[in-house]
Amino acid sequence: MDGKPIVQLKNLSKTIGKKKIIKNLNLDLYPGQITGFLGPNGAGKTTTIRMMVGLMQPTSGDVMIDGQSIQTDFEESIQKVGVIVENPEMYKYMSGYKNLLHFSRMHKGVSKQRIDEVVMQVGMQNRIHEKVSSYSLGMRQRLGLAQALLHKPKFLILDEPTNGLDPAGIREFRLYLQKVATESGVAVFVSSHLLSEIELLCDRIAIIQNGELIGIKNVNELHHPQYYIHAEPLELAEEVLSGIGFPLAKHDKGLVIDSDEQHIPGAVQMLVSAGAKIYTVQPHRATLEDQFLEMTGGGQFAQAHAK
Amino acid sequence: MLKLMQNEWMKLWSKKASWMMVFLLVVILFASAAITKYVNSTANEGIEESWQNVVAAQQEANQAMLMDPNMNEAQKDYYTGQIAIAEYRLENDVQPFEFTSMQQSVLDAHEMLSLVTLFTVVIAAGITASEFSQGTIKMLLTRPVRRWKVLTSKYLTTMVFAGLLSVITLLAAALAGLVFFGIGEGTFLVWTGSEVMEGSYWREAIKLSVLSFASVWIIGTFAFMLGTVFRSSSLAIGLSIFLMFTGIQAVFLLSNYEIIKYYLFTHTDLTQFYSGFMPVPDITMTMSLIVLFVYFLLFLGISYWTFSKRDITA
Incomplete structure (x- = not known):
């Protein structure tokens, strides 16, 4: 980096x-x-x-x-440093504005102008003078963000x-x-x-x-380009695609191949001319969950949970 | 530091409870004046005793007190002064304040400071503990301000609040006295040690209030420590008030032991040096001030130490 x-x-x-x-x-x-x-x-x-x-x-x-x-x-x-630790707990008996004023006094060089600016940024100008106890969780979260950004x-x-x-x-x-x-x-x-x-x-x-x-x-x-192809009959598709030299794996009802975008039309053409019926062709992203479980070794993750 | 105190002040007055305390204080002072007036007007009907008789009786009683060989200097001074003043009154026909007069309510106002102690305990216990229970402590301590500064601003704010309540007590007592009794007859006299002179009753009232404030201050500091250490305002309030009552009782229980001289509640009432009544006679004002100060350092030391070392997990 x-x-x-x-x-x-x-x-x-x-x-x-x-x-x-x-x-x-x-x-x-x-x-x-x-x-x-x-x-x-x-x-x-x-x-x-x-x-x-x-x-x-x-x-x-x-x-x-x-x-x-x-x-x-x-x-x-x-x-x-700007901090939001878990739910931003504010002084509920004061207005959002007073809360911001309170925190601004604890930093050097935060002007009233800056408070207004941050309030605008998080889109709370209409309700900033109401008590925090009347805010929804989403509003509180935004106020939390505002207090974290006050001092730039x-x-x-x-x-x-x-x-x-x-x-x-x-x-x-x-x-x-x-x-x-x-x-x-x-x-x-x-x-x-x-x-x-x-x-x-x-x-x-x-x-x-x-x-x-x-x-x-x-x-x-984490993401090398992959495509998911669902074509019938599957065996035929597998034969054709591996014949061209794509690394592939079975996934769900179809196949996942490692390939760049530019090779896909060609692959589709080959499949069609081989007589396969194509239902789906789409980019495939391995979810972070898969990666995560891979990295933590799956089982250990569960172990840590059980602890 | 001023900005931090401004913050604490703002939070303090944003709570309804604080306003309620001021309101209650004023209401209680007015109510007690009203009750005194009512009781006085019904009980004293037909009994008209001249002030000369009352003063003479007091003089006699004080002379008897002075015979007690166990008296310390402060007490002797007090009774000698009282006797001299009484003599002067009878000789020169100078009337003391009537019991039901604005002046007398001002002079008695310091007795109502126990109420201020109570309210101060509530604020002192809650000012740090509530940050923990609300979870706002995380917001407060992730600012570029060292923890001891945060705690100092809280402590000073508590004491300013206590001071303000004391001033309100004095003024409300005067106002209530004025409304219910009016300005009464009489002259305030002081004993300088060699002669009797006319004095200002306001000055005397302020002196007594300042002396009574020592108790507000030390018990408030104690509650502040408990609130900071236990992070629970209810526990701190409960414990402080419990100790406030039992602590003074214990003075009488422990009065035969040497330890009593170093016991906090022997010293909390500084007006004892000017009222003739002292449960433990062999102490002096200087000693009381030193003992109070040592307790003060201890209480604050514990507060600061725990507050700045603690890992915040709330």
């Missing part, structure tokens, strides 16, 4: 009692990139995130934000941000995050256990299991 990392986890570890919750985590995050943080429940996602924002103290190791340690230069480093952070960290949102809300949230990342060059770190959600949102995923980082992959790398 090009550029300097904005966030670095260095041998981050946490021991609670005798149990090692987090074991020597090393991870770099880059500007403009959305990194997903995946893992089964209890793998240590939340603990890691809490150590990254100063809510928990690491037993050993450190978190560097833009070159400054979160432990020795807390105020300077955390100034660059270079790094946005979100713990299970889409918990409890409806599909439209999730989509809106996703598009918004992607906009922030690409337009302002903000590094985003999102934890979730929703694989499909992470797949749509992220450029890169880091997978944690039992407190250990077991893999970091770019989402694009």
Whole structure:
């Protein structure tokens, strides 16, 4: 990855009692990139995130934000971070605006103008002066995003941000995050256990299991082009396609072949002239779930769950 | 720090409970003045005792008190002063304040500060604990502000609130007195140690209120510590109020032991040095101030230590 990392986890570890919750985590995050943080429940996602924002103290190791340690230069480093930890809990007895005012006073250089700007950005100008207790979950989530963006952070960290949102809300949230990342060059770190959600949102995923980082992959790398072809009779199609030299595998009712787009018309032509009836030809994406299970070795995932 | 206190102040007054406290305080002060007026008008019918007789009786009683050999300096001073003032009144025909007068309600206002203690305990216990129970602590501590600053702003805000309630108590007592009794006859006298002089009753009332505030302050600090350590406002409120009542009772139980001199509640009432009544005679004002200060450091020390070390898992 090009550029300097904005966030670095260095041998981050946490021991609670005798149990090692987090074991020597090393991870770099880059500007403009959305990194997903995946893992089964209890793998240590939340603990890691809490150590990254100063809510928990690491037993050993450190978190560097833009070159400054979160432990020795807390105020300077955390100034660059916007945080949403699980459901954004606000002061329900105050209006959304007062909540934002409250948090803005805790940062240096957030003007009233900036508050209005953020309110517009998240589209809450009509209801910002109503009490938070009257807001829906989606509105609260947007207010949560607003408070995280107030001070123009270079790094946005979100713990299970889409918990409890409806599909439209999730989509809106996703598009918004992607906009922030690409337009302002903000590094985003999102934890979730929703694989499909992470797949749509992220450029890169880091997978944690039992407190250990077991893999970091770019989402694009995960996808080499594949096509799904359903043709009858199947045996004939298989014979023809493997005859041309496509690597293939059976999937569902048809076949999945590894191939670039440009070879597909030719393949179809061959199948037709061989007398096969073609029902479906479509691009095929292996889901992240498949990849995830592959990486975590499937069974272990279930084991971790059972723990 | 000012901005942080502004935040705490805003949150404090956004809660209905805070306004309710001010409202209740004023209502109780007015109600007690009204009740005093009513009781006085029915009970004293037909009994007309001149103030000279009352003062003479008090003088006699105080002289008897002075005979007690176990008295400490503060108590001796007090009774000597009271006797001198009584003599002066009888000689020069200077009347004390009537019991039902605005001036007397101002002078007695400090006794109502126990109510302020109660309200302060509620606020002090909740100001940190509620952040935990609402889950807003996560939002609060992921800001570029060190934890000790957050806690300091909360503590100072609590104390400003307590101070404000005390001022309201004094003013409401004056207003209630004015409404129900009016400005009564009489002159306020003070004993300087060598002579009797006319004095300002407002000054005396403020002095007594400031002395009574020590109790608000230390018990408020105690509740603040419990709220911070246990993260549960109900536990902190319950425990503080329980200790407030039993703690003072325990002074009488423990009065024969040496330990009583270092016991918090022996020292919480600083007006004892100016009222002649002291459950533990062998203490001085200086000693009380030192003991209170040590407890204060202890309470705050524990609060800061737990708050800045704690892992937030809420």
